[in-house]
Amino acid sequence: MAQMANPVQQQQQQAAAVAANASLYVGDLDPTITEGQLYDIFSQIAPVLSIRVCRDQISRNSLGYAYVNYNHSHEASRALDVLNFSPVNGKPMRIMFSHRDPSIRKSGSANVFIKNLDKSIDNRALHDTFSVFGPILSCKVATDDNGQSKGYGFVQFEQDESAKSAIDKLNGMLMNDKLVYVGLFIRRQERDRATGTSKFSNVYVKNLSETTTDEDLERVFSSYGPVTSAVVMRDADGKSKGFGFVNFENADDAANAVENLNGKKINDDREWYVGRAQKKAEREAELRAKFEQERKARMEKFQGANLYLKNLDDSVDDEKLRELFSDFGTITSCKVMRDPQGQSRGSGFVAFSTPEEAMRAVSEMNGKMVGRKPLYVALAQRKEERRARLQACSPAIVLWSGSSWSDSTTGCGIWLSAATTTWNSSWNGSDAKLFASFSSPETRSTRTTDRWKARWYTATIAAAAAAAAAAATSEKCKPRLPLHA
Numbered sequence: 471m472a473q474m475a476n477p478v479q480q481q482q483q484q485a486a487a488v489a490a491n492a493s494l495y496v497g498d499l500d501p502t503i504t505e506g507q508l509y510d511i512f513s514q515i516a517p518v519l520s521i522r523v524c525r526d527q528i529s530r531n532s533l534g535y536a537y538v539n540y541n542h543s544h545e546a547s548r549a550l551d552v553l554n555f556s557p558v559n560g561k562p563m564r565i566m567f568s569h570r571d572p573s574i575r576k577s578g579s580a581n582v583f584i585k586n587l588d589k590s591i592d593n594r595a596l597h598d599t600f601s602v603f604g605p606i607l608s609c610k611v612a613t614d615d616n617g618q619s620k621g622y623g624f625v626q627f628e629q630d631e632s633a634k635s636a637i638d639k640l641n642g643m644l645m646n647d648k649l650v651y652v653g654l655f656i657r658r659q660e661r662d663r664a665t666g667t668s669k670f671s672n673v674y675v676k677n678l679s680e681t682t683t684d685e686d687l688e689r690v691f692s693s694y695g696p697v698t699s700a701v702v703m704r705d706a707d708g709k710s711k712g713f714g715f716v717n718f719e720n721a722d723d724a725a726n727a728v729e730n731l732n733g734k735k736i737n738d739d740r741e742w743y744v745g746r747a748q749k750k751a752e753r754e755a756e757l758r759a760k761f762e763q764e765r766k767a768r769m770e771k772f773q774g775a776n777l778y779l780k781n782l783d784d785s786v787d788d789e790k791l792r793e794l795f796s797d798f799g800t801i802t803s804c805k806v807m808r809d810p811q812g813q814s815r816g817s818g819f820v821a822f823s824t825p826e827e828a829m830r831a832v833s834e835m836n837g838k839m840v841g842r843k844p845l846y847v848a849l850a851q852r853k854e855e856r857r858a859r860l861q862a863c864s865p866a867i868v869l870w871s872g873s874s875w876s877d878s879t880t881g882c883g884i885w886l887s888a889a890t891t892t893w894n895s896s897w898n899g900s901d902a903k904l905f906a907s908f909s910s911p912e913t914r915s916t917r918t919t920d921r922w923k924a925r926w927y928t929a930t931i932a933a934a935a936a937a938a939a940a941a942a943t944s945e946k947c948k949p950r951l952p953l954h955a
Contacts (some may be wrong), residue, residue: 492519492543493568494550497535498593499523500559505536507558512538515552516545528852537568555594564593566608580607580633581655585622587611588646592619599645600625604632624655669721672747673728676713677740678702684714690736691716695723715747774825775802777832778850780817782806783841787814794840795820799827819850 496508505521512518519539523532540546546567554565584596597609604627611623627633633654641652675687688700695718702714718724724746732744748756779791786794792804800823807815822828828849836847 491567491569492540492546494538494540494546495535495566495568496538496563497566498561498564499532499534499536500561501532501534503532503536503559508536508538511553511556511558512549515549516540516542555597562592562594564610569607580627580630582625582627582633582636583622583651583653583655584625584640585651586648587619587621587623587650588648589619589621590646591623593623596623596625599640600627600636603627603636603639604629669725670746671718671721671724673716673718673724674713674743674745674747675716675731676743678710678712678714678742679737679740680710680712682710682714682737686737687714687716690731691718691727694718694727694730695720774849775823775828776819776821776850777828778817778819778848780846781843782814782816782818782845783843784814784816785841786818791818791820795822795831795835798831798834799823 494512503523505523508521508523509518512521517540519541521536521538523536525532538546538549540549550565550567553563555562557563582600587596591611593609593611596611597606600606600609607626607628609623609625612620614620625633625636627636637652637654640650642649643652644650673691678687682702684700684702687702688697691697691700697716698719699717700714703711705711716724716727718727728744728746731742733741734744735741777795782791786806788804788806791806792801795801795804801820802823803819803821806818809815820831822831832847832849835845838845
């Protein structure tokens with residue numbers, strides 16, 4: 471059985487990962503910043519391998535952060551030293567090494583919490599103050615929606631020794647004439663367990679029958695401990711609202727009641743919901759977090775794995791469609807769209823278990839003759855996504871590798887246009903030349919007659935990023951982007 475690495479080994483591995491890292495996280499970005507702007511800034515340090523501004527899946531609005539990749543770790547390190555906290559569009563960028571392994575961020579190791587900060591202290595000032603104690607992985611002052619400091623922040627060091635030294639030297643010291651607290655960061659759950667603030671004595675009960683009385687509530691709950699009050703909420707006419715509250719003397723009794731009674735059928739076989747009584751703001755925050763988590767889970771589940779098909783032959787039904795695509799992986803759902811009379815609309819959807827399976831299907835099936843028609847296959851997009859991408863069209867982007875377009879052995883290119891509705895990468899012999907397939911006859915004829923020349927069309931940033939990711943899988947064809955944005 472493999473042994474778990476001790477904290478010293480974990481920090482050594484973490485330091486080694488940082489030393490070999492050539493990828494940067496760039497945060498606190500103005501929403502209007504584009505890949506082109508970041509490329510112009512970061513390419514001043516060294517040649518940039520790729521840049522991606524992260525955007526909302528539906529609205530395509532910037533999420534306020536991006537990733538910049540260099541060829542070598544020393545280039546990324548120099549960019550971090552030179553450009554960190556540099557203002558772009560009026561907002562200073564916050565740059566740190568990107569860590570694909572979430573355990574580094576979530577471990578909390580060497581993470582320091584600072585509170586009672588003066589409002590004038592920003593990310594740069596905090597970084598400059600703490601950097602004397604050792605290399606810093608991340609540094610941030612918490613701000614409100616208006617960008618004003620909330621008076622506290624976080625600094626995560628590479629090593630525990632640096633964090634301990636900073637705490638010893640700075641805790642209780644004056645910063646901008648304010649006495650600050652500096653200590654190890656402790657997660658909320660751990661703080662709650664230590665202080666007992668997670669305990670509660672007030673219990674919320676819902677799904678009550680109209681006949682349930684205060685006495686009924688007290689009788690049921692008092693078996694778990696002394697009850698100080700039990701009330702069923704009623705309207706102005708005295709009619710039960712179907713919920714109520716029970717308050718215990720002892721928090722442990724309240725927790726025991728919740729554990730034993732939640733989901734139980736009482737009296738008229740209704741299942742009661744029994745849980746900790748929460749303030750309205752707490753409930754709303756919990757529901758928002760739950761909804762957001764479910765939304766992200768749904769998006770992640772089907773991201774890049776759902777295919778849209780059109781130009782289907784009338785003879786193709788659900789079973790035939792599943793048979794056509796089953797060779798490419800596990801199909802989770804498959805459907806041919808039909809009108810109210812049951813006639814095929816000529817379109818459908820196929821969802822795979824992984825994006826890789828879906829991309830293989832796109833590569834192999836797009837343009838293939840099925841029945842008497844060439845099949846069109848592409849990644850499924852919501853209407854909002856398609857509209858946003860069309861509105862975000864910008865001058866064309868050409869990705870290249872090799873000495874020139876006319877190089878017959880190393881040249882590699884991707885052509886993208888506004889007419890492009892699918893990106894189907896195909897190899898041309900053994901020379902590892904990669905081209906995008908286009909949907910318009912005009913583009914196809916141009917590609918045939920003028921194959922080795924870079925033709926300029928319009929393409930979306932999102933399309934370029936998707937094509938770059940596909941091209942990056944080839945060792946011979948590593949895209950550099952963007953030329954133009």
